[in-house]
Amino acid sequence: MTSDSTKAQPTPDGAASRRQFHRTATAAALGAFAAPAVVRGRNLNEKLSIACIGVGGRGGSNLADVSSEDVVALCDVYEGAVARAAQAHPRAKKYQDFRKLFDDLKSYDAVVVSTTEHTHAFATLPALLLGKHVYCEKPLTHDVWEARLIREAAAKARVATQMGTQIHAGDNYRRVVELIQAGAVGAVKDVHVWVGRAWGRQSPEDAKANGDIVSVTERPTGSTPIPTGLDWDLWLGPVASRPFHEVYFPGPKWYRWWDFGNGTMSDLGSHWIDLPFWALKLKTPSTIEAFGPPPHAEIAPASMKAVYEYEARGEQPALTLTWYQGAMKPEPWTTGAIPKWDSGVLFVGEKGMLLSDYGRNLLLPEERFRDYKRPEPTIPKSLGHHAEWIHACKTGAPTTCNFEYAGWLTEANHLGNVAYRVGRKLEWDAAALKATNASEADPMIRRDYRPGWSLG
Structure with missing residues (x-):
């Protein structure tokens, strides 16, 4: 090179x-x-x-x-x-x-x-x-x-x-976007996104849990x-x-190798982080930090999590979005506070929570929303x-x-892997395209x- x-x-x-x-x-x-x-x-x-x-x-x-x-x-x-x-x-x-x-x-x-x-x-x-x-x-x-x-x-x-x-293009994503933007759960300050599938470097625990290819x-x-x-x-x-x-x-063997792909983060992150990105009109995080096993020089991890912080914008308060893959799961999932779906997106708002996957969504706690009237669809099929x-x-x-929308989504997803590989919290200057505190990135x-x- x-x-x-x-x-x-x-x-x-x-x-x-x-x-x-x-x-x-x-x-x-x-x-x-x-x-x-x-x-x-x-x-x-x-x-x-x-x-x-x-x-x-x-x-x-x-x-x-x-x-x-x-x-x-x-x-x-x-x-x-x-x-x-x-x-x-x-x-x-x-x-x-x-x-x-x-x-x-x-x-x-x-x-x-x-x-x-x-x-x-x-x-x-x-x-x-x-x-x-x-x-x-x-x-x-x-x-x-x-x-x-x-x-x-x-x-x-x-x-x-x-x-x-x-x-x-699915109807379920449209309905979730409408619910969030209608304020069904109030102002959202936390989002958890997790996927059960993991393509990457496996620990013995990962291999047992994930059944990797x-x-x-x-x-x-x-x-x-x-x-x-x-x-x-x-x-x-x-x-x-x-x-x-x-x-x-x-x-998909090449997905796990840093030279050719970026593991689960960039692959499934494109699908799952898409939902909060759309619903909350996200663009550029201010900081990104990641956790997991020690990074490998050539192979993406099977299990990791990445934490994104977004600054307040207009009526949207400051927000933390956390991504989990493989064996890692959000606390509400591990404690049984929400249904243990294999993969999902959990919006945590001031009035309640919204849990979604590709084809279904729930307003939680269910008893609080039993009589809630969902908004009429506004996003065309x-x-x-x-x-x-x-x-x-x-x-x-x-x-x-x-590509305007997808470009910002792709940047954010890749930054989760960058933070993981660098091993420190990144302070992100989107205009300069630079982590201001980590030249090694x-x-x-x-x-x-x-x-x-x-x-x-």
Whole structure:
């Protein structure tokens, strides 16, 4: 790796246009798309031309959800994934390197990004700079700086964007937001968010409690055969070279490794912290502190908790939001003060509590709210998370998990992991994108890339 990740790097094969495609496109793209890049008066029955980057695993599911449109390109570092996807889309162009897609593909409206987390920004940024609508899987980026970069690029591009937090489209989340914003439990000063699933470095207790997919505690010293059709160097992308090993591929094995993902925090945090973020209109915490086993240099933890403090804003008082994963749970859960749901969000207000998961919610204590009249629904029913984005691409209508919203959510989630890895309470200056009391956090806020890969 290099110490200056923003500099263009020489490439041994001379493929400058692919390695530095964003540099040549930036000025023209941002100028050309100063107005919303929506086809004015477009017939809603007219199909979008969509390029899909990452078409295996979660990408295959996203592909299926946009297949009502015209899929014109399929790209994946694993040829087997492209071959399977091409069975349903035989006319689509096939790519293994998404940089070539951006070089060669001339006619398309939108891009769906479902790569591994550590390459999300590299596939998303050039699409935005070219004025393409973008749907990107969660988390939006691999680190805090990338989230800020993508959010700001999306604001300039003025295209339809959506992060893949599919549960955001569910009716239950809408009803919870309405209840909180109607003051059902009064002013909320504490929120607890916990998930039972844990992808990360396991203690024996964790492994017993969580039933994790693979118990891995250290980086392998050897290698295993590279699957036929996988371009391992392309899969690594901006990460320093290492031998292939089956502990990284296929997904979701890579989630646990800091170089490629961020464990449970960034994955499920995108879904679960989304609810209080939406309901309480959160954005930037003032401090972040995390607790758990001693941090490992390469692997995210199975169990941890992160405590976020938010300053008072308008009618919203100062707030503490605590995240728990794996074996860690909030005190009301452990004492039996609330039902022991496997995963949930608990809003603690002056008048009571609201407990929610993906599909249900309870006002607590139940006897206090027995005669409570819930507010009439005000948030419209979603067309569906992918359908909402497609509709926005065609009409200019808003999406609910656009990159403005998702960028702030992603920054906050990543900061929980940064605080955990640094091992101290962070005082966060959002404008400066810096933990003012912990310079050692800088490499985790903005990582270096290996030569040939740059976003600057």
